[in-house]
Amino acid sequence: MKTLLLHLLLSTSALATGAAPSPVVIAHRGASGYLPEHTLPSVAYAHALGADYLEQDIVLSKDRVPLVLHDIEIDTVTDVATRFPGRQRANGHFYAIDFTLAEIRQLRAHERCDPKTGRPVYPRRFPIGQSTFAVPTLEEELQFIQGLNRSTGRDTGIYPEIKAPAWHRAQGHDISAIVLEVLARYGYRTKADNFYLQCFDFAEVQRLRRELGFQGKIVQLVGRYGAGENEQAATDDARDNSDLLAPARLAEVARYADGIGPSLAHLVAVDATGHAQPNDVVARAHALGLVVHPYTFRTDALPKFSSDARALLSLLFGELRVDGIFADQPDVVRAYRQGYSR
Numbered sequence: 001m002k003t004l005l006l007h008l009l010l011s012t013s014a015l016a017t018g019a020a021p022s023p024v025v026i027a028h029r030g031a032s033g034y035l036p037e038h039t040l041p042s043v044a045y046a047h048a049l050g051a052d053y054l055e056q057d058i059v060l061s062k063d064r065v066p067l068v069l070h071d072i073e074i075d076t077v078t079d080v081a082t083r084f085p086g087r088q089r090a091n092g093h094f095y096a097i098d099f100t101l102a103e104i105r106q107l108r109a110h111e112r113c114d115p116k117t118g119r120p121v122y123p124r125r126f127p128i129g130q131s132t133f134a135v136p137t138l139e140e141e142l143q144f145i146q147g148l149n150r151s152t153g154r155d156t157g158i159y160p161e162i163k164a165p166a167w168h169r170a171q172g173h174d175i176s177a178i179v180l181e182v183l184a185r186y187g188y189r190t191k192a193d194n195f196y197l198q199c200f201d202f203a204e205v206q207r208l209r210r211e212l213g214f215q216g217k218i219v220q221l222v223g224r225y226g227a228g229e230n231e232q233a234a235t236d237d238a239r240d241n242s243d244l245l246a247p248a249r250l251a252e253v254a255r256y257a258d259g260i261g262p263s264l265a266h267l268v269a270v271d272a273t274g275h276a277q278p279n280d281v282v283a284r285a286h287a288l289g290l291v292v293h294p295y296t297f298r299t300d301a302l303p304k305f306s307s308d309a310r311a312l313l314s315l316l317f318g319e320l321r322v323d324g325i326f327a328d329q330p331d332v333v334r335a336y337r338q339g340y341s342r
Helices: 002-014 040-048 138-152 165-170 175-185 200-210 247-253 281-287 310-318 330-341
Strands: 024-027 053-060 065-067 157-162 196-199 218-221 259-261 268-270 274-280 324-325
Touching: 024 040, 040 053, 040 138, 053 138, 053 175, 065 138, 065 175, 065 324, 138 157, 138 175, 157 175, 165 175, 165 200, 196 200, 200 218, 247 259, 247 281, 274 310, 310 330, 324 330
Parallel strands: 024 053, 024 324, 053 157, 157 196, 196 218, 218 259
Antiparallel strands: 053 065, 268 274
16 A cells, blocks of 8 residues: 555646646545545545545544544444444444544544444445554644645645534534634635635534634535434434525525535436436526535446436536536546546
8 A cells, every 4th residue: 555655646746736727626535435535545545636625524532632534423434333332322323522532543444334234335445444544633634735735746725624513512612613723723724725614504604704703715515414413313313404505595605605515416406307407506606706516426326317427527517617526536527627628
């Protein structure tokens, strides 16, 4: 693996530098289509593949350290159940916030799986149990990305998401304030800096601006999202804020955010035959000055309304005119963008 990573890191020197083209390619949890999500090897590979932004989902440990993990529960992507048996909560889930950083460092990260069956969510991806991966802290990942940028001469941006802010506050921790302090320490403060901050919780987006004084770019995520207000509500017990795309609500979002991150399904109307036609969400967002970065392009899990990856990208880039796309396989999107721009 060291030889492969060295080759990939060196290959980035051939990539063009300067401002990212549009639509931007956002590596969803790193190059998660190829390596376990949010691990540093996945970040390195996404950087080498030429992604414009690298995404970080952020939760807190028991000792208030921001960790790069998609869920507040950690049993889907680590071996926590075997390393710390009996530490689950009443609902059967293991939570990052119940473990110190020292304990988190003892875990081995792996490809996302169903904790009940142990089967991978995406069967053709990196095999569970092969090689060794760890859960990084936000600070470690920022250092890693900035080191890659320096050694390759590139300026790949970051795209952190604050996960379950209300839930974290109910547990006694203000995750937003903690994350903003770390970001500021590494030079991510204003709209001139190469990053976006994202969150599903619209109340928290407003709080970031009004109470916490955040001056950077914010993307309001839209769709189904997990993490309820108590430990009995796991991430698969999701809520939905799709009403934010209604005209009046979207105008309210535009008062606080710089963009929206809807699901792919939010951008089309599907008829009785399953054929998808663009709706007016992107046009209305653009009219309000919002960028549109939908999620998630996966070649191995295409949306129901599209059975062809190239046709889906043609719809997104050519007809919908989105400003960026979250992708598990960022190289596929980047290759398509190169051909499209020609």
